Amino acid sequence: MNDNATPRWDDQLRANGYRVTPQRHLVFQAVAELHHGTPEEIYGHVHSQVEGVNLSTVYRTLEVLENVGLITHTHIEHGSPTYHEVQSQGHVHLVCRQCKAVNALAAEQVRPFVEALQQDPGFTVDLGHLAIHGMCAGCSETSGVAVAIRKDHTDE
Amino acid sequence: MNDNATPRWDDQLRANGYRVTPQRHLVFQAVAELHHGTPEEIYGHVHSQVEGVNLSTVYRTLEVLENVGLITHTHIEHGSPTYHEVQSQGHVHLVCRQCKAVNALAAEQVRPFVEALQQDPGFTVDLGHLAIHGMCAGCSETSGVAVAIRKDHTDE
DNA sequence: CTGACTGCAAAAGGTTTGCAAAAAG
DNA sequence: CTTTTTGCAAACCTTTTGCAGTCAG
Numbered sequence: 001m002n003d004n005a006t007p008r009w010d011d012q013l014r015a016n017g018y019r020v021t022p023q024r025h026l027v028f029q030a031v032a033e034l035h036h037g038t039p040e041e042i043y044g045h046v047h048s049q050v051e052g053v054n055l056s057t058v059y060r061t062l063e064v065l066e067n068v069g070l071i072t073h074t075h076i077e078h079g080s081p082t083y084h085e086v087q088s089q090g091h092v093h094l095v096c097r098q099c100k101a102v103n104a105l106a107a108e109q110v111r112p113f114v115e116a117l118q119q120d121p122g123f124t125v126d127l128g129h130l131a132i133h134g135m136c137a138g139c140s141e142t143s144g145v146a147v148a149i150r151k152d153h154t155d156e
Numbered sequence: 157m158n159d160n161a162t163p164r165w166d167d168q169l170r171a172n173g174y175r176v177t178p179q180r181h182l183v184f185q186a187v188a189e190l191h192h193g194t195p196e197e198i199y200g201h202v203h204s205q206v207e208g209v210n211l212s213t214v215y216r217t218l219e220v221l222e223n224v225g226l227i228t229h230t231h232i233e234h235g236s237p238t239y240h241e242v243q244s245q246g247h248v249h250l251v252c253r254q255c256k257a258v259n260a261l262a263a264e265q266v267r268p269f270v271e272a273l274q275q276d277p278g279f280t281v282d283l284g285h286l287a288i289h290g291m292c293a294g295c296s297e298t299s300g301v302a303v304a305i306r307k308d309h310t311d312e
Numbered sequence: 313c314t315g316a317c318t319g320c321a322a323a324a325g326g327t328t329t330g331c332a333a334a335a336a337g
Numbered sequence: 338c339t340t341t342t343t344g345c346a347a348a349c350c351t352t353t354t355g356c357a358g359t360c361a362g
Contacts, residue, residue: 019316019361054319075231095277113269122293123250129289137278175336175341210344
């Protein structure tokens, strides 16, 4: 489904008229290494290696990297969006509301569903953006109960 | 639809030890009427009917209503979460990245997928939280092809 | 050399919090 | 009457923006 298997990250930038800078390299690396992280986390990661990269630069860079198609973002929590490398085209996020763990789900397992939506409402799903909330296997066992309304521990 | 003006919304509150106040009634009504809205929108809706309800009260009330199980929220856009009544538990949001339209998808169409996840990774999906991003039928036609990388400001 | 990119600092949203007054039960 | 809830305003946090200097091409 993809002609250019893995184009160099910097070519992706140049191809779109953007310049390649050390800051952009650092931010992209951070996103790739963290697997998924908020702007702040990414900023932290970058800072832990080199100093001198500004927070606003991180924000601007994330935007650029996303425009170029190197990364995407999803909304996992309230405040901040979560960015992740786009490499694994079709992977979906499974977010556990209990332990907050975020696991990836192979595109394979989602395909039938995606195709069904393509058919019926004619909706084209953007897998990179898909974050499914719920409870993971581990937590389901631990907490026993399931669909009950919980009044303690709000958040999420 | 509802011959019974107030099904049990206030009982839900009392049952959990919360007090029933006009502000809470207004906020709950607003959420129900708007179908889905951000805190601000809800605040606006409430204000358009009565004045004297503070924004912070709206925030606190949304939290309470969610704790009690009357409403839920999803993350549709960057900034603010979107709240909606919990009545239609099993409906999923289809968010078009082009026209920003938000359509509901019946639980029926999602069930096979949900059950599949229950089986394999043992993940219990929380339907109320599910927001699927992509492109709706209408926009798919209009904009022609899709998967191309867009470098012009595409927000979200 | 030129225009895109960065850093800095200040602005802008959106959400939360402390407190005293008002209201619910 | 007691305890929760509200309004108000200030505090907070996260994200955005204007500018001038710097750097990639």
